[in-house]
Amino acid sequence: GAGVSQSPRYKVTKRGQDVALRCDPISGHVSLYWYRQALGQGPEFLTYFNYEAQQDKSGLPNDRFSAERPEGSISTLTIQRTEQRDSAMYRCASSLVGSGTGELFFGEGSRLTVL
Amino acid sequence: EDQVTQSPEALRLQEGESSSLNCSYTVSGLRGLFWYRQDPGKGPEFLFTLYSAGEEKEKERLKATLTKKESFLHITAPKPEDSATYLCAVRWGGNTPLVFGKGTRLSVIA
Numbered sequence: 001g002a003g004v005s006q007s008p009r010y011k012v013t014k015r016g017q018d019v020a021l022r023c024d025p026i027s028g029h030v031s032l033y034w035y036r037q038a039l040g041q042g043p044e045f046l047t048y049f050n051y052e053a054q055q056d057k058s059g060l061p062n063d064r065f066s067a068e069r070p071e072g073s074i075s076t077l078t079i080q081r082t083e084q085r086d087s088a089m090y091r092c093a094s095s096l097v098g099s100g101t102g103e104l105f106f107g108e109g110s111r112l113t114v115l
Numbered sequence: 116e117d118q119v120t121q122s123p124e125a126l127r128l129q130e131g132e133s134s135s136l137n138c139s140y141t142v143s144g145l146r147g148l149f150w151y152r153q154d155p156g157k158g159p160e161f162l163f164t165l166y167s168a169g170e171e172k173e174k175e176r177l178k179a180t181l182t183k184k185e186s187f188l189h190i191t192a193p194k195p196e197d198s199a200t201y202l203c204a205v206r207w208g209g210n211t212p213l214v215f216g217k218g219t220r221l222s223v224i225a
């Protein structure tokens with residue numbers, strides 16, 4: 001498909017386990033963003049990349065969260081030693097270059113449930 | 116302190132009943148205000164970008180306007196298919212990411 005693809009769509013894990021969420025952006029999109037969205041709230045910024053370089057990780061809640069985009073395309077958001085408070089919808093978005101026009105293309109998200 | 120505040124939280128309209136959604140922001144040096152639509156279970160979908168006070172953008176029944184401290188999304192003669200959550204986001208300075216508000220849940224009843 002031509003859109004942003006995220007996997008898995010749903011992930012249920014036990015507290016203390018590590019999880020990896022994957023994002024495949026639209027082909028040719030330079031910038032890739034990770035957001036977290038709680039029910040009834042707007043997306044909350046986590047981190048973003050231009051090509052393979054992580055430009056801003058100020059939104060990552062703590063050092064259990066990390067992200068990479070080694071070849072400037074697919075990105076992985078990793079949460080180590082998951083906690084119940086990490087349960088949320090994790091959304092990836094991509095754009096051509098930066099967020100200047102504000103036109104981000106969002107994927108359908110990965111819903112994480114930590115038991 | 117929230118940088119982006121949207122009101123009302125929820126709005127219920129009859130089909131054809133025009134209204135406006137509000138987005139106020141506290142950041143200085145605004146580099147853009149953005150409106151998105153989000154359907155249940157889906158990711159946000161881009162609608163408009165506004166850069167400067169006085170600017171207006173239109174798309175079908177929607178018109179977005181911007182002042183120095185707030186933006187309005189006007190919905191003219193809405194239809195049930197306009198039901199969704201409408202999100203406002205801002206960007207300021209350099210290469211900063213979008214900061215989203217909590218959204219307004221719009222329901223249009225036939």
